[in-house]
Amino acid sequence: MKIHTLDLDFQDVPHSIAAYLLEGPAGYALVETGPMSTLDTLKARLAGHGLAPADIREILVTHIHLDHAGAAGWWAQQGARIYVHRVGAPHLIDPAKLWHSAGRIYGDQMGILWGEILPAPAGQVTALDDGDTVEVAGLTLTALDTPGHASHHHTYRLDDIAFTGDAVGVRVPDSQWVSLPAPPPEFNREIWLETLARLQAEQFAAVYPTHFGRIEDVDNQIAQLRASMGAATAFVKEQMDAGYEREEIVRMYAEWNRQQAEAAGMPAGVYDQYEAANPLFMSVDGIMRYWRKRQ
Numbered sequence: 001m002k003i004h005t006l007d008l009d010f011q012d013v014p015h016s017i018a019a020y021l022l023e024g025p026a027g028y029a030l031v032e033t034g035p036m037s038t039l040d041t042l043k044a045r046l047a048g049h050g051l052a053p054a055d056i057r058e059i060l061v062t063h064i065h066l067d068h069a070g071a072a073g074w075w076a077q078q079g080a081r082i083y084v085h086r087v088g089a090p091h092l093i094d095p096a097k098l099w100h101s102a103g104r105i106y107g108d109q110m111g112i113l114w115g116e117i118l119p120a121p122a123g124q125v126t127a128l129d130d131g132d133t134v135e136v137a138g139l140t141l142t143a144l145d146t147p148g149h150a151s152h153h154h155t156y157r158l159d160d161i162a163f164t165g166d167a168v169g170v171r172v173p174d175s176q177w178v179s180l181p182a183p184p185p186e187f188n189r190e191i192w193l194e195t196l197a198r199l200q201a202e203q204f205a206a207v208y209p210t211h212f213g214r215i216e217d218v219d220n221q222i223a224q225l226r227a228s229m230g231a232a233t234a235f236v237k238e239q240m241d242a243g244y245e246r247e248e249i250v251r252m253y254a255e256w257n258r259q260q261a262e263a264a265g266m267p268a269g270v271y272d273q274y275e276a277a278n279p280l281f282m283s284v285d286g287i288m289r290y291w292r293k294r295q
Helices: 036-047 072-077 089-093 096-114 189-202 218-241 246-263 271-277 280-293
Strands: 002-007 018-024 027-031 058-060 081-085 125-128 133-136 139-145 154-158 161-165 206-209
Touching: 002 036, 018 036, 018 206, 036 096, 058 133, 072 081, 072 089, 081 089, 081 139, 089 096, 089 125, 139 189, 161 189, 189 218, 206 218, 218 246, 218 280, 246 271, 246 280
Parallel strands: 027 058, 058 081, 081 125, 161 206
Antiparallel strands: 002 018, 018 027, 133 139, 139 154, 154 161
C-alpha cells in the first residue's frame, strides 16, 4: 500500500489543498477531490502516476465543504463511487443549498475560487455512519465521526494512519504552527474538543490533514490545535465584548494570527499558504456565530 500526496495548487498556492491517492492491491482510490477549480490540476497529478480519471472508481471525502468535495459531483458523473458522511450525502446529490450557503460567504468570488458544482447521481453516493467500513482499492478504511469543524465530518482510519480532513487543523510543510479552521455555521468548540480526545486515543502513527500532507507528531499536532482553539475563541470574544464590529475584528484577528505564527517560528513566505488553505475572515465569522449562539 502506498499513499501519494497530490498538491492541487489551489489559486496557484502550493501546499494549500491536498488530495490523497491510495495505491492498494486492487487498484487506486482518492481521498478528497478538491474543488472544481483544481480539477485540471488533479487530472494532471494523476497522469503523473500514469492514471486517467477512468482509473479512479472510488473516492472518500471527509466532508462536503467545497475545498474538500467540490468536484465530487463531476467524479460521480464519470462513474466513481463517492463515500461521504450521511449528513452530507444529500447535499452532494442536490448541491443547491450548499452552493447558496457558500455564496453567502464568498459572493462574486465563487466561480474564481471554486468553479462550478455538479450534482452527484444518487446511485453513485454511499452515505456512511460512524464505524462503517469501506473497501476501496483492496484496502479497508473505517469512518470515524469527527464533528466540531462541521457536523458532516468524517476521519478515515487506515490501519495505524488516518485521513483527517480539517479535524486536526491546518499545518503546512516546514512549519510548526497549527491554524484553526472555524468557518460558519457549525464550528463548535466543545464538540471539537471531544473529537480531538477521540483522535488522540486512537494513537495514530501519522495523520493526513487535507491542509497539508503527512504529519507524524500527532500528539503535538492535537495539543497545538487545542491551544489555538482556546486562544482564538478567547481573542474574538474579547473583541466582541469590547464592542468592535465584525470588519475590525477580522483585521485584528489577522494581525494577531500573524503574530502567533511568527512567534511559533513561521518561515518567511509560508504565511500565504495558510491564508489560501484557511481564510481568516471565515474563522472570525464562525467564532462570532459560536459565541452569539451562547448568549
